[in-house]
Amino acid sequence: MTTSAPTRNLNVSSYIAEAIRLEMEADDAIVVLGEDVGRQGGVFGSTRGLQKRFGDRRVLDTPISEMAFTGMGVGLAMSGYRPMIEIMFVDFIGVCLEQVYNAIAKNRYMSGGNVAMPVVIKTAGGCIGSAAQHSQCLWGTFAHLPGMHVVAPSSPYDAKGLMAAALQSDDPVVYIEHKALLLSKSADFAHGAEVPKERYTVPIGEAATVRDGGDVTIATLSANVRDALRAAEELSTEGIDVEVIDLRSVVPLDTATVAASVARTRRLLVVDEDYLSFGLSGELITRVLETLGPSGIEVVRRLGVADVPIPAARSLEEAVVPGATAIAEAVRAMAS
Amino acid sequence: MSNQLHEHLATMLRIRAFEEACLEGVASGEIHGELHTAIGQEAIGAGMAGVLRDDDALVSTHRNHAHALAKGVPLVPMLAEIFERATGLCGGYGGHMHLFDRDRLFSTTGIVGATLPVALGHAYAMVLDGSDAVAVGVTGDGGVNTGGFHESLNLAGALALPLVVLVENNDLAISVVSSEVSAAGSVERAPAYAARGQRVDGTDPVAVEAAFRAAVDHARAGGGPSIVEATCHRFRGHYEGDPDLYRSAEEKDALTAHDPIARARRLLLADGATEAELDELATRARTELEQALAEVRAAPAPDPAGAHDHVTLLPTGGPR
Numbered sequence: 030m031t032t033s034a035p036t037r038n039l040n041v042s043s044y045i046a047e048a049i050r051l052e053m054e055a056d057d058a059i060v061v062l063g064e065d066v067g068r069q070g071g072v073f074g075s076t077r078g079l080q081k082r083f084g085d086r087r088v089l090d091t092p093i094s095e096m097a098f099t100g101m102g103v104g105l106a107m108s109g110y111r112p113m114i115e116i117m118f119v120d121f122i123g124v125c126l127e128q129v130y131n132a133i134a135k136n137r138y139m140s141g142g143n144v145a146m147p148v149v150i151k152t153a154g155g156c157i158g159s160a161a162q163h164s165q166c167l168w169g170t171f172a173h174l175p176g177m178h179v180v181a182p183s184s185p186y187d188a189k190g191l192m193a194a195a196l197q198s199d200d201p202v203v204y205i206e207h208k209a210l211l212l213s214k215s216a217d218f219a220h221g222a223e224v225p226k227e228r229y230t231v232p233i234g235e236a237a238t239v240r241d242g243g244d245v246t247i248a249t250l251s252a253n254v255r256d257a258l259r260a261a262e263e264l265s266t267e268g269i270d271v272e273v274i275d276l277r278s279v280v281p282l283d284t285a286t287v288a289a290s291v292a293r294t295r296r297l298l299v300v301d302e303d304y305l306s307f308g309l310s311g312e313l314i315t316r317v318l319e320t321l322g323p324s325g326i327e328v329v330r331r332l333g334v335a336d337v338p339i340p341a342a343r344s345l346e347e348a349v350v351p352g353a354t355a356i357a358e359a360v361r362a363m364a365s
Numbered sequence: 366m367s368n369q370l371h372e373h374l375a376t377m378l379r380i381r382a383f384e385e386a387c388l389e390g391v392a393s394g395e396i397h398g399e400l401h402t403a404i405g406q407e408a409i410g411a412g413m414a415g416v417l418r419d420d421d422a423l424v425s426t427h428r429n430h431a432h433a434l435a436k437g438v439p440l441v442p443m444l445a446e447i448f449e450r451a452t453g454l455c456g457g458y459g460g461h462m463h464l465f466d467r468d469r470l471f472s473t474t475g476i477v478g479a480t481l482p483v484a485l486g487h488a489y490a491m492v493l494d495g496s497d498a499v500a501v502g503v504t505g506d507g508g509v510n511t512g513g514f515h516e517s518l519n520l521a522g523a524l525a526l527p528l529v530v531l532v533e534n535n536d537l538a539i540s541v542v543s544s545e546v547s548a549a550g551s552v553e554r555a556p557a558y559a560a561r562g563q564r565v566d567g568t569d570p571v572a573v574e575a576a577f578r579a580a581v582d583h584a585r586a587g588g589g590p591s592i593v594e595a596t597c598h599r600f601r602g603h604y605e606g607d608p609d610l611y612r613s614a615e616e617k618d619a620l621t622a623h624d625p626i627a628r629a630r631r632l633l634l635a636d637g638a639t640e641a642e643l644d645e646l647a648t649r650a651r652t653e654l655e656q657a658l659a660e661v662r663a664a665p666a667p668d669p670a671g672a673h674d675h676v677t678l679l680p681t682g683g684p685r
């Protein structure tokens with residue numbers, strides 16, 4: 030897909046593992062806790078090699094005790110460490126959300142700024158055909174709860190850079206990696222395929238315009254960026270010029286970049302693989318409207334998982350989860 | 366022995382005076398939220414006092430004032446926090462259930478059972494540090510039936526972490542009688558977690574200190590986790606304002622027989638102490654709290670302009 034082959038053609042998981050390794054080399058305070066993060070290197074390989082490199086104390090294989098090891102993150106942070114807590118699939122957050130939203134997210138505030146919570150919650154989200162309990166994104170859920178940054182990278186470059194930024198952050202960061210991207214290689218990506226070997230960060234809270242266009246603005250994130258770019262290619266052959274913005278962070282949300290684009294295109298489509306209602310799409314549209322005023326936008330649409338659990342069968346799943354076809358259709362309707 | 370009890374009595378009187386000062390704040394409306402006091406349970410805090418070092422961690426519950434004082438958290442800022450003042454330990458952002466003293470590794474949570482995972486994290490940090498510090502997680506008898514209790518003790522036992530779980534067993538979780546809804550006592554569960562278990566009379570500060578110290582020493586020496594269960598009685602309602610209709614009047618009247626302060630007085634008098642000398646201890650505690658209260662009351666409420674501070678370092682939305 031990329032015009033020239035990327036210098037390195039590793040999968041996204043490997044770049045994430047590389048980011049963690051480089052940050053752990055630079056900062057002894059970083060520790061990794063979670064199921065299968067050590068001996069196996071993560072069920073998707075995104076902690077591969079870390080236990081060998083840093084030992085089984087800094088990279089701890091935990092029992093299936095999310096409540097305990099997520100809470101350990103709180104105690105470790107208060108003891109001066111920078112824990113990375115792996116929740117294998119974001120769907121499992123229900124068993125330990127308590128420590129996440131009541132302690133990790135609130136301790137800085139409740140302590141009047143005396144206690145920092147430099148904790149990374151690293152977790153896999155998104156659809157890969159695993160149905161209702163293993164396919165959710167849930168970034169809107171975390172974003173709704175004050176006190177956490179929430180990021181969801183779409184490319185190899187951002188996957189590494191946002192992980193580094195998350196591990197350097199003095200505030201909690203929920204890092205949601207998309208299962209469908211983790212095993213994709215650089216060559217599979219039309220954007221952000223080149224990944225330097227060195228340390229670098231992608232700033233939290235900054236969106237990226239991954240495709241310039243003048244007719245319609247698509248704001249999206251994570252795996253839907255790839256879908257939006259595919260749709261945009263198709264639409265360009267029909268004479269529709271689409272701008273694609275990768276939000277990258279849900280919290281903080283870079284409204285300014287989206288609003289500046291919409292000020293030109295006057296058409297905004299938000300594509301969100303998370304649940305539709307009470308979530309990112311409604312929030313972003315409201316903020317853009319607040320910024321530009323109602324006269325600043327002509328057409329607004331959103332695509333999301335419209336308030337049903339994710340079904341199992343492919344035909345049902347495709348009916349529910351927004352992909353390139355649905356995006357192209359929506360844009361056509363908006364542009365006409 | 367009597368010297369030690371004398372000291373414990375002074376600590377218990379200080380804890381009670383602190384709690385009574387808080388009661389004043391509830392009555393006056395200066396504390397406008399829920400308040401849980403440890404009145405009747407002071408011997409546990411007194412027994413813990415002086416055992417822990419600054420670099421030991423203590424994670425406490427909704428009923429936390431005695432533990433904070435035992436950890437050496439400065440009294441005036443703590444009272445100011447509970448009284449919702451700008452000069453409070455957490456600037457008025459936390460309140461009575463959310464006290465944080467970073468320098469003494471003291472923190473609390475209002476979520477039952479949530480103390481132990483956090484204490485476990487401190488314990489793991491101590492192992493990573495290679496230090497001989499220990500972590501203490503407090504829970505009530507209600508909290509021992511949470512999943513966090515099991516998960517934390519299992520991990521502490523498996524990794525032999527320096528964790529002391531202190532169970533304050535007043536046998537009530539609000540109105541639910543814990544012994545009626547528990548398949549086993551907390552101490553009886555200790556062997557399942559490769560932990561030491563010890564039950565102690567939580568109205569006897571000397572006994573509490575001995576048991577607590579033994580558990581702390583065991584953890585410091587690398588022996589792994591302990592469960593120390595201190596049996597006690599909650600004199601007041603679960604929170605101030607709780608009508609406490611789940612206990613009969615007779616039952617409540619009988620509670621005074623278990624007053625750890627009266628008990629210590631009795632023993633000290635029998636051991637030759639004078640009434641005047643013990644009254645003097647009580648006066649000293651009350652005077653300290655009167656002065657603290659005056660200082661707290663002179664302090665301003667937090668500036669409402671700061672209500673959105675401290676969420677995260679980067680602005681994340683909401684009014685700015």
Ligand SMILES: Cc1ncc(C[n+]2csc(CCOP(=O)(O)OP(=O)(O)O)c2C)c(N)n1
Nearest residue numbers: 428475476477505506507508535537538539
């Ligand atoms: C997870 C959770 N469930 C329920 C509550 C409400 N609640 C607060 S204290 C309490 C009883 C706790 O009993 P126990 O652990 O014995 O402590 P005690 O109040 O006796 O000190 C309950 C149910 C809570 N704070 N957290």
